[in-house]
Amino acid sequence: MPTYATWNVNSLTVRLPQLLAWLEANPVDAIALQETKLVDEKFPHAELAAAGWQSVAHGQRTYNGVALLSRTPASDVQRGIPGFGDEQARVIAATVGGMRLVGAYFPNGQAPGSDKFAYKMRWQDALHDWIGDELAHHPRLVLMGDFNVAPEDRDVYDPVAWAGQIHCTPEERAQFRRLLDLGLVDAFRLFDQPDRSWSWWDYRNLAFRRNQGLRIDHILVSAALAPRVRACRIDKTPRKSERPSDHAPVQVEIAD
DNA sequence: ATGACTCCCAGTGGGAGA
Numbered sequence: 001m002p003t004y005a006t007w008n009v010n011s012l013t014v015r016l017p018q019l020l021a022w023l024e025a026n027p028v029d030a031i032a033l034q035e036t037k038l039v040d041e042k043f044p045h046a047e048l049a050a051a052g053w054q055s056v057a058h059g060q061r062t063y064n065g066v067a068l069l070s071r072t073p074a075s076d077v078q079r080g081i082p083g084f085g086d087e088q089a090r091v092i093a094a095t096v097g098g099m100r101l102v103g104a105y106f107p108n109g110q111a112p113g114s115d116k117f118a119y120k121m122r123w124q125d126a127l128h129d130w131i132g133d134e135l136a137h138h139p140r141l142v143l144m145g146d147f148n149v150a151p152e153d154r155d156v157y158d159p160v161a162w163a164g165q166i167h168c169t170p171e172e173r174a175q176f177r178r179l180l181d182l183g184l185v186d187a188f189r190l191f192d193q194p195d196r197s198w199s200w201w202d203y204r205n206l207a208f209r210r211n212q213g214l215r216i217d218h219i220l221v222s223a224a225l226a227p228r229v230r231a232c233r234i235d236k237t238p239r240k241s242e243r244p245s246d247h248a249p250v251q252v253e254i255a256d
Numbered sequence: 257a258t259g260a261c262t263c264c265c266a267g268t269g270g271g272a273g274a
Contacts, residue, residue, distance in 0.1 A: 010262075010263070011263060011264080014262090014263075035263095035273085037263075061264090062263090062264055062265065062271095062272090063264085063272075108273060108274060110272085110273090110274090148273095148274075165274095166274070202260090202261075202273095203260090203261035203273095203274095204260045204261045204262090205260060206260090207261095214274075243262090245262095246261085246262075246273085246274080
């Protein structure tokens, strides 16, 4: 049964050993990575290949950077959103085993009303329109990554404190729902899940120990795939390790 | 409490993240 995962690793240089360990314990068919923070020339293709992973990357210095790792070759690789001039490396898509996989690192947005928030809105407009086109060509599509949006109050540890704050604004949530309106389905919510399930915990304030987090990393599947989803879960295990990413990996199982 | 931590590039601090 095909399985896919997404993980914001917050520097692939720092997290490569943890990534390889996680992949050994969780042998997914493909994984989308965000915040690799590596130019493509420095991407660790060889180390990953030695562990049995093919990799395609779209990176830049210091910030952002995305990649797709797969057991079998990736074809029709797309870097960035077509037609959307973007200096920031946030999107990589490829076809793996007949499945269109889109890995995305949504802009943070900083604060409502800021220039970065306006960019986040423009970026999501462009992503929405492009995903609509992609779905027309690829009915079997998975959009996964760090969305930097908590879709509902139940995705926030303190929805009162976070009301209207970045990741929780009505504008960001409306953009998320617009993706669902394309026929995409939030795989995580197809199943009963533990209360207070998060995918990100702040490094500060003992947030992980207190389980104060947000669910902002998501896997959306196309309408054709939704009936075939068998499981979707967030793995908190890596967040407990030494020098963790602040995000947890999310994975999905889809029946053939 | 306009913080707290971590990463990067830098250079003995500052920006960005969320």
